[in-house]
Amino acid sequence: MTSVLRNTEPQEEKARMSQSPDFTTSSNFKAKTATTSAPPMEHAPPTKNTLELPAEEELIMEEQSLYGLDEELEKTLEAIYRDEPKDDCLTSRPSWANxxxxxxxxxxxxxxxxxxxxxxxxxxxxxxxxxxxxxxxxxxxxxxxxxxxxxxxxxxxxxxxxxxxxxxxxxxxxxxxxxxxxxxxxxxxxxxxxxxxxxxxxxxxxxxxxxxxxxxxxxxxxxxxxxxxxxxxxxxxxxxxxxxxxxxxxxxxxxxxxxxxxxxxxxxxxxxxxxxxxxxxxxxxxxxxxxxxxxxxxxxxxxxxxxxxxxxxxxxxxxxxxxxxxxxxxxxxxxxxxxxxxxxxxxxxxxxxxxxxxxxxxxxxxxxxxxxxxxxxxxxxxxxxxxxxxxxxxxVNSEKCYVKNAERVMNLVTAGVLPPELRLPESLFRHMSYTYPRWFGNLPEPVRVVAQPYLSNCDLSEQLKEVMEGPxxxxxxxxxxxxxxxxxxxxxxxxxxxxxxxxxxxxxxxxxxxxxxxxxxxxxxxxxxxxxxxxxxxxxxxxxxxxxxxxxxxxxxxxxxxxxxxxxxxxxxxxxxxxxxxxxxxxxxxxxxxxxxxxxxxxxxxxxxxxxxxxxxxxxxxxxxxxxxxxxxxxxxxxxxxxxxxxxxxxxxxxxxxxxxxxxxLPIPVCAAYILLHKMPPPPAGAMQHPDTDFFKGDAKEENQKTRLRLSPGQIKRKTSKFR
Missing domain, CATH: 1.20.1740 (Amino acid/polyamine transporter I)
Structure with a gap:
């Protein structure tokens, strides 16, 4: 059983690379499953209950019919899944070590x-x-x-x-x-x-x-x-x-x-x-x-x-x-x-x-x-x-700025440009970043207005923006x-x-x-x-x-x-x-x-x-x-x-x-125009809204159905309906 599937992989891979992406067919897989499952039974006409199923249940039945998940097929797939490796990667392609x-x-x-x-x-x-x-x-x-x-x-x-x-x-x-x-x-x-x-x-x-x-x-x-x-x-x-x-x-x-x-x-x-x-x-x-x-x-x-x-x-x-x-x-x-x-x-x-x-x-x-x-x-x-x-x-820059401001104020007070109220106390020079703003803020409003044009803005937020300027x-x-x-x-x-x-x-x-x-x-x-x-x-x-x-x-x-x-x-x-x-x-x-x-x-x-x-x-x-x-x-x-x-x-x-x-x-419109003119007719109306294929090509179709069994047979319907 395993050898048959493996022998079909090269032909299917070749067909996958040469055909347009119509992935509904998987002839080798169908032939394989046909030899191991019971002959398909003729389906009875739909009953009244089937016709009255809600839309979600109809979607589930459509998906089950798409993948052929009847009981006999599930048993066959379980047997294949036990014999085949879980990840059927392309053997010719390298992979990460772990x-x-x-x-x-x-x-x-x-x-x-x-x-x-x-x-x-x-x-x-x-x-x-x-x-x-x-x-x-x-x-x-x-x-x-x-x-x-x-x-x-x-x-x-x-x-x-x-x-x-x-x-x-x-x-x-x-x-x-x-x-x-x-x-x-x-x-x-x-x-x-x-x-x-x-x-x-x-x-x-x-x-x-x-x-x-x-x-x-x-x-x-x-x-x-x-x-x-x-x-x-x-x-x-x-x-x-x-x-x-x-x-x-x-x-x-x-x-x-x-x-x-x-x-x-x-x-x-x-x-x-x-x-x-x-x-x-x-x-x-x-x-x-x-x-x-x-x-x-x-x-x-x-x-x-x-x-x-x-x-x-x-x-x-x-x-x-x-x-x-x-x-x-x-x-x-x-x-x-x-x-x-x-x-x-x-x-x-x-x-x-x-x-x-x-x-x-x-x-x-x-x-x-x-x-x-x-x-x-x-x-x-x-x-x-x-x-x-x-x-x-x-x-650091803010402290340097305060020191420069203090020195400038002292020089201007000594020169008589600024009023004597701006003379700095000796204790101000110990922790400039804390003492200077508090001292300057406690000055009378007219004195601050007079001194402001001579001083630099030493606010931490402004200094941060200057440091962070540019990528x-x-x-x-x-x-x-x-x-x-x-x-x-x-x-x-x-x-x-x-x-x-x-x-x-x-x-x-x-x-x-x-x-x-x-x-x-x-x-x-x-x-x-x-x-x-x-x-x-x-x-x-x-x-x-x-x-x-x-x-x-x-x-x-x-x-x-x-x-x-x-x-x-x-x-x-x-x-x-x-x-x-x-x-x-x-x-x-x-x-x-x-x-x-x-x-x-x-x-x-x-x-x-x-x-x-x-x-x-x-x-x-x-x-x-x-x-x-x-x-x-x-x-x-x-x-x-x-x-x-x-x-x-x-x-x-x-x-x-x-x-x-x-x-x-430019390649995007060029390739679309090339396919339109030379390779592929326009897609049929409704193909985009009601696709019935997936992108699992050729030999991948078998792997898809085997992987699907990880949901465990019998629970696929319940799991799918929950997240449909």
Whole structure:
């Protein structure tokens, strides 16, 4: 019995790959079951009771007739199920060594540098706790359902993004190509973020740290005599970032040769990525234990250290203080949705590629929920760390500001500019952050009005915003806080090792989204997978050199802040509509029940059908309106004042965004038009509403019915009716 089924698998797999997705037939399976079951009995005409069954019972009978689940067939399937392996994966396809490696790959890809780079910044400038509430709301309604969809498709069809959508809904097969192209472009500039982290890591093996003080000018022997005047007007950490690491220009339109130290760092970065991928899942899986687990061990140590800093409580209170008006702000919802999909990684096809190497009966819903919750947990924890450290820096800066104000007041009182009532008592200089605000607040109103124009605003909240300004907080603020740690060299190595490992795990996921579709689409690449990996890494490393030129960081901001979300929303909308309204959300929901062998809440069906596509469409329209009505800006370095300034991108910036977006989403209409004109007639009316097939092709049909038996024969009807 077992041998017959196994011998039919190659023919059915070949037929599956060559035919259009009509999955109602499974001739080999029917022939097999016919030899072991009793001859089919003629069905009696429907009785009155059958005709009066409620709609739910009719649906159950329809499903039972679809799968042929009569008593004799169930007995036959039970016998087959005992003899056959539980997970009938494609023997020619590699797989993860264990479930731990698979989960590490999913979590490592999902939790990237943007979690450290962007989430805390958005949290501060978009309502603090309100931003987190909106993020959790959108994660539950859209993030998790779409994640379940991508993981389920990958593990069931054992294909990358291109192959999955070719088999799922050929009309939307261009989605896979678009995901591939977006992955390629994002991989180009994301590797540069990892190269920056790697360069900081190398520079950390020095004492004192190079960003702890301003550099000397030529022929200067002591600090302060001939220090760089540009650095003296700003923080040494900010100067090190812009002028030493990036060697940036004052405008995006100014060119220049790439910095040699960044070129070397970028080459080493791509060498590390290539080594981790060159042996396929064997090397990638083992590397994940280092690139995913090590950062979190380091992160816990750094988090504990940050919570012990002076002023950390103020930073955390600022995080937890939810601003109610932010809940009603369309702009906050736009930024939250934009960050959600960029940070989660949905739509890139990487989740599909990673899950294509896992057994088909894997619990994809539990995995998707775990990945989403871990992403949220790490995002919030990273934000707590950043706010704690920024609270410390804000406290230090506030105290310095109060000291400067006190000195200025004393000088002005001595010069007779200010009244003698503003003369400061000696006790005021002991705890400036507490005594100065109380003393100044107790002064008479006319005296405060006279002194106010001469004083700086030293409020902690304002100082916190200044510290947190700009997405470069991952590098500028981290280096600033590390510089004041005891044993700063050790902590610098720890922190930037964490950033490098986090970037590596994300790049491994992005590369899987590129390499896996190529292996599945072109048979010749499967015979030379190592050569393919080396070739892809080499070509992408050459392309990424564009982003290490002096103005390269401005292009990174342009793509990451404005471009990446545009094709991503188009891809997610088409994926969602394709699955829910062309393939059928109800049908997909039934398929998941068969995969898992247990009932699934019908809430997912409504989320896929209505909530997710509607929310995605609204967010996409809001983003387009925002780009059209408002200028696109970036933080640039102004060497004349030694500070960051907000500048607008040139007019060609929006044109570049439109061109890249059009190119990456172009495969979607092109593939649909090609199938319409050359391969497939239009679908029959009602096919989208009343599908009678599932996406379990060929030999998979047998596995579906065997897996369905996990609900136990006789209980399928009750379980199905409960969650129909």
């Amino acid at each position: 479930k731990a490696e698979y989960l590490l790959a999913q979590v490592g890809y999902s939790v990237g540098l943007s979690t450290i780079w962007r989430f805390p910044y958005l949290c501060l400038h978009n309502g603090g706790g309100s931003f987190i509430i909106i993020y959790m709301f959108m994660l539950a309604l859209v993030g998790v359902p779409l994640l379940v969809m991508e993981i389920a498709l990958g593990q069931r069809l054992h294909q990358g993004s291109i192959g999955v959508w070719k088999n799922m809904t050929p009309w939307c097969s261009g989605v896979g190509y678009s995901s591939f192209m977006v992955c390629f472009v994002v991989g180009l500039y994301y590797s540069v973020l990892m190269a920056w982290s790697l360069y900081y890591l190398v520079q950390s093996f020095q004492s004192p740290l190079p960003w702890a003080m301003c550099p000397f000018l030529n022929n200067s022997s002591s600090f302060g005599e001939k220090g760089d005047p540009e650095c003296s007007r700003t923080a040494s950490t900010t100067y090190f970032w812009y002028r030493h690491v990036l060697r940036t220009t004052d405008e995006i339109e100014l060119g220049g040769l790439p910095a040699m130290h960044l070129c070397i760092s970028l080459l080493v970065t791509w060498l590390i990525i290539c080594i981790s991928l060159v042996r396929g899942l064997k090397s990638t899986g083992k590397m994940l234990y280092v690139s995913v687990l090590l950062p979190y061990i380091i992160f816990v140590c750094v988090l504990i250290r940050s919570l012990m800093l002076k002023g950390a409580d103020f930073g955390i209170r600022s995080l937890l203080a939810a601003q109610v008006p932010a809940l009603y702000s369309v702009d906050v919802w736009r930024r939250t949705g934009n960050h959600l999909f960029l940070s989660m990684g949905s739509g890139f096809g990487c989740f599909t590629a990673i899950s294509s190497y896992i057994p088909r009966s894997n619990n994809c819903i539990m995995d998707a929920s775990a990945v989403a919750l871990l992403n949220l947990l790490i995002s919030v924890t990273a934000t707590v760390f950043v706010f704690a450290t920024m609270g410390y820096l804000a406290t 470069g907080v991952a590098f500028v603020a981290f280096t600033e806080i590390i510089a004041v740690f005891a044993g700063s060299t050790f902590w610098a190595i720890i922190v930037f090792l964490f950033l490098v490992a986090t970037g590596l795990s994300t790049m491994q996921g992005i590369m899987q989204g590129i390499i896996t579709p190529l292996l599945d689409t072109f048979a010749v690449t499967r015979r030379h997978s190592t050569l393919l990996t080396v070739g892809v890494c080499t070509s992408m490393s050459l392309g990424s050199f564009f982003f290490v030129q002096p103005a390269g960081s401005y292009y990174v901001n342009l793509l990451d802040d404005y471009w990446a979300s545009l094709p991503l929303f188009v891809i997610l909308i088409v994926e969602n509509v394709s699955m829910a309204w062309i393939y059928g959300a109800r049908r997909f929901h039934a398929d998941l029940i068969i995969i898992l062998g247990r009932p699934i809440s019908s809430v997912y069906r409504w989320l896929w059908s209505l909530v997710s596509p509607l929310l995605l469409l609204v967010l996409f329209v809001i983003i387009l309106i925002h780009l059209y009505l408002r200028p696109i800006t970036y933080m640039a370095w102004n060497s004349s004042i030694s500070n960051e300034v907000l500048q607008s991108y040139p007019p060609w910036g929006k044109a570049l965004l439109g061109l890249l977006t059009s190119l990456t989403v």
